[in-house]
Amino acid sequence: MRTVRQDTNIAKERLVRGLALALLVLMALWCVAGPSGVLAWGENQRLLELREKQLVDLKGDRDRLKNRVALIDPKHMDPDLAGELVRSHLNVARPDEMVMQLP
Structure with a gap:
């Protein structure tokens, strides 16, 4: 009992x-x-691949900007870039004009 x-x-x-x-x-x-569980693993992998692609794009942009900065250096400015910047920012030439440089 x-x-x-x-x-x-x-x-x-x-x-x-x-x-x-x-x-x-x-x-x-x-x-x-959970947020770092088995089901979220695939989503995290997809986001990682997306971020890596964005990183590659941003590195390319950074390299192009570094090149432009090097060309704008006041000590030795690239004449073609100077002309391009003047035309684009100051509207010195119209789209239908042809600019020819004389020696």
Whole structure:
């Protein structure tokens, strides 16, 4: 015959086991569906590839800008670039005009 004390011990033990099982299930769900889980892995890979492509594009832009800055150096300015900048920023020539440089 069981006593009341044994019934409460069994109930407490079942409660503790149930809570432990629920915690393990929640941890497993977090590992699968969390922000860094298995389901998010594919999305993270896709974003990584996209960012790498953007990085390559930005490096190309940076190299082009470095070249332009080197050509604009006041000590030895590129004459073609100077003419291009003057025409584009000061509207010295119209689109239908032909600019010819004389020696």
